[in-house]
Amino acid sequence: MQSAVLLKIKTLESSFTTSEYEISRFVLDNPDFVITNTITTLAKKINTSEASINRFCKKIGYKGFNKFKIALAQSNIQFDKISNEEIDESNIMEYITADYKKMLASTCALLDTQHIDDAASLITLSRKIFINSVYNTSFISDEFAFKLKQIGLDVTSLKENLEAQLAIENMNSDSLLIAVVPSVISKDFIPFLSNIKKKDVKVILIASNDNPKINDLIDIKFLTPDHVMADNPLVLTNSVMISLIFDMIYATILRDNKGLRQKKMSSDTIINSFQAADSAIYEW
CATH class of the missing domain: 3.40.50.10490 (Glucose-6-phosphate isomerase like protein; domain 1)
Structure with a gap:
């Protein structure tokens, strides 16, 4: 399962334009690059404009690239924290509860x-x-x-x-x-x-x-x-x-x-x- 922000992008893919879809694909495949780089660097990497990236960020519910990047970083940290919890898969209570934690966290991140x-x-x-x-x-x-x-x-x-x-x-x-x-x-x-x-x-x-x-x-x-x-x-x-x-x-x-x-x-x-x-x- 992906982090909440990445999941939100994936959920909305069917509504993206061709340009937005290309941006979404890069973000989904390279979230760490997006988090650690500027919008200028990202635009050059994807071969698109900064304006297109900002429009993409607004379409998925953020005011601009910086707000989106912060949300992506926080979402990944939260998701990684849950994912890295040591789970005993032989303990069915722990195993199922871990899944629900991820899904509830993702639901909250998708909410406005x-x-x-x-x-x-x-x-x-x-x-x-x-x-x-x-x-x-x-x-x-x-x-x-x-x-x-x-x-x-x-x-x-x-x-x-x-x-x-x-x-x-x-x-x-x-x-x-x-x-x-x-x-x-x-x-x-x-x-x-x-x-x-x-x-x-x-x-x-x-x-x-x-x-x-x-x-x-x-x-x-x-x-x-x-x-x-x-x-x-x-x-x-x-x-x-x-x-x-x-x-x-x-x-x-x-x-x-x-x-x-x-x-x-x-x-x-x-x-x-x-x-x-x-x-x-x-x-x-």
Whole structure:
């Protein structure tokens, strides 16, 4: 698995121009050279312009080359620290935990705090929220839907393609769609987003890959590192990374809205009282 900044570049490659793709290839293959050299030296090495490199850095979320170089260096140091931890591969707990540490660190590096704030704002301002999830992402999406219902928000979970298509008729400009999909190139997904866009519905996307075709169809995008890049792809799940994003958004909602925070506390009190009542049945 690569460091978070390199992973971000790789995730966005499909949206790069030819020039940006050449820069990305060099950065991915030679991160140490990028970190230890000036933009002038790098431009000569790749046979491109300094302006092209700065545009590339801005496209992947940094204000310029220096900001990008610092982030790359910090990301590599953090990743190397985790990677260099002595792991006993015969100890399954250590082995699996090491993979999750890398993936969670990479997820955090891919996140934009402004996107977290914007997502929290969209959720609280929407009159109707639809969460569209498929396959294994539906379990973690159901949990987030339950948390939103705890604070009084109107949430509908959509898990089947027909169910999602029919729901479009109940969406309008006051609605929000949260789409949680393993891949944005899943069958019928882009056409589905196109139909959503026609009704001026706001869209938050969480996915493990990117596609430039969807940029005009969504409002906020969160990318997570795919578990297939880890050492244990047959065992790991992307649910942990998705849950991290959901929890950050939820924490922001509760932080910024005292009324919703109070509703959450009241809801927890009711849930705890039911749990206490159920457990009393088994006490002797």
